[in-house]
Amino acid sequence: MKQLGDYIRNIADFPQPGIQFKDITPLVRQPDMLRQVTRQLVEPFRQKDITAVAGMEARGFIFGTLCALELDVGFVPLRKPGKLPYDVQSIAYQLEYGTAELEIHNDALAHGDRVLLVDDLIATGGTARASCELIRQLGAEVAGIAFVIELDSLKGREQLRDYEVHSLLHY
Numbered sequence: 001m002k003q004l005g006d007y008i009r010n011i012a013d014f015p016q017p018g019i020q021f022k023d024i025t026p027l028v029r030q031p032d033m034l035r036q037v038t039r040q041l042v043e044p045f046r047q048k049d050i051t052a053v054a055g056m057e058a059r060g061f062i063f064g065t066l067c068a069l070e071l072d073v074g075f076v077p078l079r080k081p082g083k084l085p086y087d088v089q090s091i092a093y094q095l096e097y098g099t100a101e102l103e104i105h106n107d108a109l110a111h112g113d114r115v116l117l118v119d120d121l122i123a124t125g126g127t128a129r130a131s132c133e134l135i136r137q138l139g140a141e142v143a144g145i146a147f148v149i150e151l152d153s154l155k156g157r158e159q160l161r162d163y164e165v166h167s168l169l170h171y
């Protein structure tokens, strides 16, 4: 029987030399595996009174929306700057080279919300950590974080010590 790892394609030197890019497009093409992954992502959080799932642009939108439906809650997009049309809260954060920024609609979450954050992959953990800060700036709580893939050697999990982190596949 095929396993999750069989549907993750490694692309060497993309988008720049030295990066081993984990391509999830074969996975999202396969409905049975996609359903299985969705269930596994939310499994530890089913009894955690999650009120919303948040996901980062762009692959976090795919898995995050599926997880939201699985938990019967709504989805909140965290987007790159200038994409969200209404009033936003922003956060800038450090990348390996340079900086990046994420935004959330001001009214997307509020005090009392318990959020599951979802992305396809954790590398250094900077994106996830900034996302957690954005969610908390709106008064909501990060009740858990789920990734399809974790790159263990980059130790991104250390950036997320305050949270329950769940990953399906480790490289």
Ligand code: AMP
Pocket (backbone or CB within 6 Å): 019, 020, 021, 022, 023, 056, 057, 059, 119, 120, 121, 122, 123, 124, 125, 126, 127, 128, 156
């Ligand atoms: P980081 O902030 O370093 O944890 O990077 C995580 C974000 O960058 C996620 O949204 C990933 O989709 C993307 N990313 C980083 N490294 C890779 C990789 N090797 N393959 C695919 N996506 C990656």
